[in-house]
Amino acid sequence: MANNITLPPNLQDKIHTDDDAIKAASTDYGRIITQNPVAVLFPSSVEDLKTLIGFSFNSSVPYTVAAKGRGHSVHGGAMATNGVVVEMTSLSKNGSNKIVIGGDKASGFYVDVGAEQLWIDVLNATLQKGLTSVSWTDYLYLTVGGTLSNAGISGETHLKGPQINNVYELDVVTGKGELLTCSKQANSELFYAVLGGLGQFGIITRARIVLQPAKAKVKWIRMLYTDFDTFSKDQETLMAVNERSSGEILNFLEGQLLMDPNSLDFYPREDRPRIAYLIKQYGILYVLETASYYDDSTKHSVDKKLHQLFKSLSYLSDIYSKNVTYVEFLDRVHTGELVLHENGLWDVPHPWLNLFTPKSGIQAFNNGVFKKILLKQNFTASTFLVYPIWDDNMSAVIPDEEIFYTTEFLLSSGFNNWQVFDNINKEILEFCDKAGIKVKKYLGYHDSKEEWINHFGSKWKTFQDRKNQFDPKMILSPGQKIFN
Numbered sequence: 001m002a003n004n005i006t007l008p009p010n011l012q013d014k015i016h017t018d019d020d021a022i023k024a025a026s027t028d029y030g031r032i033i034t035q036n037p038v039a040v041l042f043p044s045s046v047e048d049l050k051t052l053i054g055f056s057f058n059s060s061v062p063y064t065v066a067a068k069g070r071g072h073s074v075h076g077g078a079m080a081t082n083g084v085v086v087e088m089t090s091l092s093k094n095g096s097n098k099i100v101i102g103g104d105k106a107s108g109f110y111v112d113v114g115a116e117q118l119w120i121d122v123l124n125a126t127l128q129k130g131l132t133s134v135s136w137t138d139y140l141y142l143t144v145g146g147t148l149s150n151a152g153i154s155g156e157t158h159l160k161g162p163q164i165n166n167v168y169e170l171d172v173v174t175g176k177g178e179l180l181t182c183s184k185q186a187n188s189e190l191f192y193a194v195l196g197g198l199g200q201f202g203i204i205t206r207a208r209i210v211l212q213p214a215k216a217k218v219k220w221i222r223m224l225y226t227d228f229d230t231f232s233k234d235q236e237t238l239m240a241v242n243e244r245s246s247g248e249i250l251n252f253l254e255g256q257l258l259m260d261p262n263s264l265d266f267y268p269r270e271d272r273p274r275i276a277y278l279i280k281q282y283g284i285l286y287v288l289e290t291a292s293y294y295d296d297s298t299k300h301s302v303d304k305k306l307h308q309l310f311k312s313l314s315y316l317s318d319i320y321s322k323n324v325t326y327v328e329f330l331d332r333v334h335t336g337e338l339v340l341h342e343n344g345l346w347d348v349p350h351p352w353l354n355l356f357t358p359k360s361g362i363q364a365f366n367n368g369v370f371k372k373i374l375l376k377q378n379f380t381a382s383t384f385l386v387y388p389i390w391d392d393n394m395s396a397v398i399p400d401e402e403i404f405y406t407t408e409f410l411l412s413s414g415f416n417n418w419q420v421f422d423n424i425n426k427e428i429l430e431f432c433d434k435a436g437i438k439v440k441k442y443l444g445y446h447d448s449k450e451e452w453i454n455h456f457g458s459k460w461k462t463f464q465d466r467k468n469q470f471d472p473k474m475i476l477s478p479g480q481k482i483f484n
Contacts, residue, residue, distance in 0.1 A: 005038050005039075005061075005063045005082070005083075005084075006059065006061075007039060007052075007055070007063070007084070008051050008052060008055040010051065011041065011048060011051055011052060014041055014042050014043060014044065014048060015039045015040070015041050015042075015084075016039065016040045016041075016042060017038070017039050017040075021039075021040040021042075022036055022037060022039075022040065024040075025037050025040045025068060025079070025080075025085035025087070026079065027071070028068075028071040028072065028073045028074065028075075028076065028077070028078055028079065029070075029071055029072045029073065029074055029350055030073065030074030030075050030076070030349065030350050030351070030352070031347065031348060031349040031350060031415070031418075032074065032075060032076075032349050032350075032351060032418055032422075033075055033076035033079065035076055035079040035080070035081040035479065036081065036082075037066075037079070037080045037081070037082070037083055037084055037085045038063070038082050038083060038084065039084050039085075040084065040085050040086075040087055041084055041085070041086045041087065041090075042087050042090040043086060043087075043088075043090055043091055044090065044091070045091070046091075046171070046173065046179060046205045049086065049173045049203055049205065050173055050177050050178070050179055051177070052065060052084065052086070052177075053065055053173055053174075053175065053176070053177040053203075053475060053476075054176070054177025054178075055177070056084075056177075056473070056475050057175065057176050057177050057473055057475060058177075062473045062474075062475050063082075063083050063084055063475070064080045064081075064082075064083030064084070064474075064475055064476070064478040064484065065080060065083060065084050065085075065086060065203075065475050065476055066078050066079055066080035066083065066084075066085050066086065066199070066476070066477055066478060066479055067085075067086045067088050067145065067199055067203045067476075067477075068085050068086060068087055068088060069088050069089065069115075069116065069142065069143030069145055069146040070089070070118070070141060070142050070143055070146065072142055072146065073443070073479070074350050074351070074352045074443070074445075075444075075445035076445070076479045076481075077198070077199075077445065077477070077479045077480050078199075078477075078479055079478075079479035080478050080479060081478065081479075083478060086203070088115065088116040088143060088145060088203075089116050089143070090116070091114055091116040091205075092114060092116045092117055098114065099111060099112070099113050099114070099117055099121065099122055099125040099126075100112045100113075101125070101126060101129050101131065101211070103211070108210070108211075109129075109131050109211040109212070110168055110208050110209060110210060110211055111125070111126055111131075111133075111208070111209050111211055112206060112207075112208050113144050113206065113207050113208075113209060114144070114205065114206055115143060115144050115145030115148070115203070115204040115205050115206060115207060116143055116144075116145065117143065117144050118140065118141055118142065118143060118144075119133075119136065119137060119140040119141070119142055119143075119144060119147070120140035120141055120331065120334070122144065122209070123136075123140060123327065123330060123331075124327075126211060126214070127214055127326075127327070130213060130214055131211040131212065131213060131214055132211065132212060132213075132214035132326070133163075133166065133209055133210070133211060133212075134156075134159075134160040134166050134210050134211070134212050135152065135154070135156050135157065135159075135160045135161065135162060135163045135165070135166045136152075136154050136156055136163070136330055137152050137153065137154050137163065138154045138155070138333055139333045139334070139337075140330060140331055140333075140334065141334060141337070144204075144207050144209075145203070145204040145205075145207070147163055148163060148164055148167065148170075148194075148195060148196075148204055148207055149194070149195075149196070149197060149198055149199045149204065150196060150198065150396070150442070150443055151163065151164050151196050151396045151442065152164060153406060153442070154252070154254075155252035155253050155254035155289065155290075155291070156251060156252055157406075158239055158242065158253055159242065159248060159251065161390060161391075162196075162390065162396070163209075164195040164196050164390075164391075164394055164396060165390065165391055166209060166210040167195060167207055167208065167209060167210070168183060168208040168209070168210060169181060169182070169183040169191075169207070169208035170182050170183070170191060170194060170195075170204055170206065170207050170208070171204070171205045171206035171207075172190060172194050172201075172202035172203065172204055172205065173202055173203045173205060174190070174201065174202040174470045174471065175201065175202065175470055175471025175472065175473065175474075175475045175476045176470070176471070176472070179205070180202075182194070188393075189466065189469070190202065190470060192391070192393040192394050192395070193395055193463075193466040193470060194395075195391075195394045195395065195396070196394045196395040196396025196397075197394075197395035197463075197466075198395070198477060198480050198482070199476055199477035199480070200395075200463075200466075200467055200471060200476055200477050200480065200482060200483070201395075201466055201467065201470040201471055201476070202470055202471070202476065203476070214293075214326060215293035215294050215295050215298075215326055216294075216295045216296075216325065216326055217293070217294055217295060217299070217323060217324070217325060217326060218251075218291050218292065218293055218294070218323070218324050218325070218326055218328070218329040219291065219292045219294065219302060219303070219306065219321060219322075219323055220289075220290075220291045220321065220322045220323070220324055220329055221289070221290045221291070221292075221306070221319055221320065221321045221322075222266060222267075222287050222288065222289050222290075222319075222320045222321075223287070223288045223290075223310075223313065223315035223316070223319055223320070224258070224275070224278070224285050224286070224287060224288075224315060224316045224318075224320075225285065225286040225287075225288065225314075225315055225316065226278065226282045226285060226286070226316065227286075228284075228286055228363070228366040228370070229363070230314045231255065231286035231288060232362060232363075232366075233314075234288060234313045234314060234315065235253065235255055235288060236403075237312065237313065238250055238253055238288075238290065238309070238313075239253065241309060248293075249292060249302075249305050249306065249309060250290045250291070250292055250309075251291055251292055251293045252289075252290060252291035252292075252329075253288075253289070253290050254289045255286060255287060255288055255289065256286075256287040256289060256380075257284050257285070257286060257287070257370060257374070257380050258275075258279060258284070258285040258286070258287050258380075259279060259283065259284055259285075259374070259375065259378065259379075259380045260279075260380060261275070261276035261279050261280065264276065266320065266322070267320050268320070271318065271320075278316075283371070283375045284370060284371065284374075284375060288313075288315065291329055292305075292306060293326060345412060348412050348413065348414065348415065349412070349413045349414070349415060349418035349421075350410070350411065350412055350413075351411055351413060351418050351421040351422040351425060352408075352409065352410050352411060352443070353408075353409040353411075353425040353428060353429075353441075353444070354406070354407070354408050354409070354441065354442040354443045354444060355406070355407045355408075355409075355428075355432075355439045355440065355441060355442065356398050356399050356404050356405070356406055356407075356439060356440040356441075356442055357399070357404060357405045357406075357407050357432075357437065357439050358399040358400070358401040358403075358404050358405075358437065358438055358439070359401055359402075359403040359404055359405065360401060360437075361432070361435065361436070361437030361438070361439075362405050364435050364437060365405075365407070365432070365435075365437055368431045368435060369407075369428050369431060369432075373424065373427055373428055373431065374409075374424075377424055379409065379411060379421075379424065395459070395463060395466075397440050397455060397456055397457070397459060398440060399438060399439070399440050400438065400457075406442065409424075409425065409428070411424075440455065441455065445480070445481070446481070446482075447481075448481075449481075449482065449483070452481075452482045467483060
């Protein structure tokens with residue numbers, strides 16, 4: 001028994017209540033919210049998860065349970081106040097859930113992955129067989145179960161959809177403690193519920209991920225713009241060309257705001273003074289970022305196609321490009337992470353805001369948010385266009401328009417001033433509300449059930465019905481504060 005909660009006696013040696021375990025489970029990457037669990041489970045098998053959740057479900061006083069991977073939620077989403085946090089990465093230390101490649105050329109390849117595995121490890125394992133996932137996240141040191149519980153997006157999403165669109169099958173422990181295998185054909189209601197379901201319906205323990213042949217190299221390109229209308233028009237042009245093309249010309253397409261003259265490492269040294277001058281002159285430069293994957297046999301054809309494609313665009317005078325390995329490109333964010341670690345700037349508050357912004361409101365968003373709020377506060381952001389190659393049966397929520405942008409405000413602060421940054425986020429949301437821009441939060445949080453109902457919109461009834469079906473005692477993921 002811990003703090004008047006009765007826990008499974010046969011898990012006693014795997015349940016920790018010491019100060020170090022509690023402290024580690026009481027915070028997340030956001031470093032804003034602190035919520036102490038009663039205990040932390042370090043499972044060695046999926047059976048431990050079944051036992052933990054099943055014991056709660058059958059108890060007259062159920063305790064809550066939250067699965068924690070790398071803890072990259074930013075507002076307490078993987079916490080369980082007075083409940084039990086499950087350290088999912090403990091499964092990988094036991095080696096019970098490995099990375100196993102299957103399939104064949106005729107039927108298609110796939111990889112079976114324990115949900116506690118990191119995407120970087122999936123990448124390295126599949127590349128040994130010349131294969132790769134069809135959709136990645138920008139940051140690979142996240143667990144498979146974590147991104148699939150949200151959506152998993154990057155500049156590749158426009159081609160193949162988010163990561164949740166590229167899953168054949170899942171193993172899930174539901175809020176009743178049942179281990180079920182689900183897919184579009186079997187237990188489909190659970191399959192659709194869990195993908196993008198914020199951990200509300202079950203804990204993913206295994207995923208079967210779609211694979212494709214991998215290329216060895218990447219042509220990584222950035223183009224600069226001073227005008228947002230031209231920037232967004234060219235982004236949509238590239239998207240449309242990619243859609244019509246029989247072959248994939250652009251494997252990756254994103255956009256960024258360039259506002260800091262000290263963040264020009266990508267660009268040739270001799271061009272940096274000119275780019276810095278443009279930033280000073282315009283305040284914001286819009287960066288169109290693309291990547292095309294190739295190998296030795298396709299290098300020249302890729303160069304030729306890109307040259308032809310970019311002739312129709314209206315970027316400033318130069319194209320900035322690099323040829324890097326496939327791994328270097330996919331793992332590019334980790335390089336920046338290491339620098340932040342060295343400078344003590346990684347384990348700090350992250351008052352992040354991620355929005356899906358409908359195309360109809362993106363011009364007003366640029367004028368009201370990028371120019372009037374961010375530029376005034378000297379903050380930065382990234383924005384990229386997404387065509388909704390999303391399965392609407394899934395729990396993830398997107399705007400009610402065919403085309404939308406993903407806009408990310410990935411801010412870091414000191415421990416004493418994160419509220420200043422959080423107030424900027426609130427100002428952005430208030431602007432959108434007043435301007436009638438119907439944004440949807442991604443990886444976000446809401447302060448009340450009513451706000452969650454508004455977030456889910458027409459999906460709320462289905463979301464609620466699925467909760468009653470798969471987690472009727474409201475055991476799972478209390479940190480989201482949707483039902484608890």
